[in-house]
Amino acid sequence: MTRRLRTITPLLAGLATVVLTGSTALAAVSPAQDPVAVGPGQYFTATINGTSADPVIKVVCLGPIVAGETGHPLADQYLEVQLAPTSSTVVGYTGSAADSIDVLFASASSTSVLTLTAYYVPVEIPTTLELPCGGTGTVTFAPAPTSPTARNLTLAVSYGNVAA
Numbered sequence: 001m002t003r004r005l006r007t008i009t010p011l012l013a014g015l016a017t018v019v020l021t022g023s024t025a026l027a028a029v030s031p032a033q034d035p036v037a038v039g040p041g042q043y044f045t046a047t048i049n050g051t052s053a054d055p056v057i058k059v060v061c062l063g064p065i066v067a068g069e070t071g072h073p074l075a076d077q078y079l080e081v082q083l084a085p086t087s088s089t090v091v092g093y094t095g096s097a098a099d100s101i102d103v104l105f106a107s108a109s110s111t112s113v114l115t116l117t118a119y120y121v122p123v124e125i126p127t128t129l130e131l132p133c134g135g136t137g138t139v140t141f142a143p144a145p146t147s148p149t150a151r152n153l154t155l156a157v158s159y160g161n162v163a164a
Contacts, residue, residue: 038116041094044093069133071133081141090153092153103141
């Protein structure tokens with residue numbers, strides 16, 4: 001082996017490692033899922049800010065907070081529904097008639113219903129909602145129109161005051 005080849009071989013090996021490691025990392029990232037229309041006979045799950053386990057909705061409440069006070073959600077917080085296997089334990093079901101899923105905030109002092117018509121499409125939580133400055137509540141994902149076989153999915157949420 002020539003001196004030049006001995007010098008360049010470790011360099012090429014290092015470069016190959018970087019390229020292979022980078023391609024492995026890219027392969028580990030799941031590809032973006034195309035939207036799928038909501039329709040009858042579908043099991044679904046939901047996330048709030050990327051999780052269904054103990055999600056937190058950040059709320060802006062200024063000044064001293066008293067019990068029952070409300071504020072507006074911070075921008076850039078999202079809800080999303082995804083198709084779920086029938087074996088999942090915490091799922092909703094669109095029933096025989098649904099072509100959308102309504103999102104209802106049980107703790108909101110202002111009435112606002114978000115309507116989701118596709119899975120895998122993050123939808124921003126409106127900053128116009130009035131939500132509790134702290135504590136817990138629920139967000140319900142309700143198939144619409146409903147039918148006798150439809151099943152809502154309700155997630156427990158915590159409200160966190162970011163101005164506290």
